[in-house]
Amino acid sequence: MKLLLHVCCAPCSTVAVERLVEAGHSVTLFFFNPNIFPAEELEHRIAEARALAAKFGVELVAGPEERSRWRRAVEPLAARGERSIRCNVCFAVRLDAAAREARLRRCDAFTTTLSTAPMKDSKTIFRIGRMLGRKHGVAFLEEDFKKRDGLHRSSVLCRKHGLYRQDYCGCEWSLAERREARGVRREEG
Numbered sequence: 001m002k003l004l005l006h007v008c009c010a011p012c013s014t015v016a017v018e019r020l021v022e023a024g025h026s027v028t029l030f031f032f033n034p035n036i037f038p039a040e041e042l043e044h045r046i047a048e049a050r051a052l053a054a055k056f057g058v059e060l061v062a063g064p065e066e067r068s069r070w071r072r073a074v075e076p077l078a079a080r081g082e083r084s085i086r087c088n089v090c091f092a093v094r095l096d097a098a099a100r101e102a103r104l105r106r107c108d109a110f111t112t113t114l115s116t117a118p119m120k121d122s123k124t125i126f127r128i129g130r131m132l133g134r135k136h137g138v139a140f141l142e143e144d145f146k147k148r149d150g151l152h153r154s155s156v157l158c159r160k161h162g163l164y165r166q167d168y169c170g171c172e173w174s175l176a177e178r179r180e181a182r183g184v185r186r187e188e189g
Contacts, residue, residue, distance in 0.1 A: 003141065004110040006098035007031045007060070010048035011165045012116035014157035015150045016143070017056045020111075028105065029053050032063030032097045034070035035090050037172040048164050055161055063097050070094075078173050083119060090171065091120075092128050099129075099136040109133075111141035116150055119169070 003025045007013045013029065020027045031049045036042040046062060053060035070093050077086035095112060102110035112129065115122040122144040133140035144150075158165055168178040 001108045002026045004030050004102040004107045006112035007049050008113050009045050010052040010163045011158050012113040015154045016113045016145045027058050029060040030101050034067040036170040095132050099132040102138045103136045109139040109141045116145040
């Protein structure tokens with residue numbers, strides 16, 4: 001199957017790429033993450049995704065810069081916090097771009113590495129993916145990459161390949177929430 005894999009980051013992509021390639025799929029990685037903040041973090045994450053693509057011998061395509069479109073969609077929900085509708089809208093913006101790219105490339109299906117992250121609800125991601133797949137006329141492959149010990153395997157592959165593991169989702173609000181949580185822990189400890 002010709003498959004477009006939306007890549008949120010290299011660590012989440014490790015197990016996904018490994019499994020999909022081992023299953024015999026022709027995989028193209030699609031890095032589209034206008035949510036990543038700051039710009040240096042975005043550059044670091046795309047460089048890691050390129051390194052991962054090279055290690056697995058697959059193509060990586062970087063999507064267009066659409067930060068203003070993403071921001072218009074998500075900013076009204078900024079105060080909602082992680083795992084809220086804010087994240088669902090963010091997923092939808094990114095998966096919409098992936099579905100469009102999959103159709104453009106005449107892929108049989110598309111999927112996403114977002115399902116690897118422990119803080120992401122795969123059922124919600126799948127619902128959004130199916131809806132956008134129907135909208136763009138391309139199948140969405142429902143694969144929960146954290147299952148079958150995917151999180152552990154991702155950690156092993158990150159160490160093996162020396163990949164950078166970030167400690168926040170990527171958006172400016174998730175970064176602020178992470179920093180605030182660290183400050184709280186220091187004060188309590």
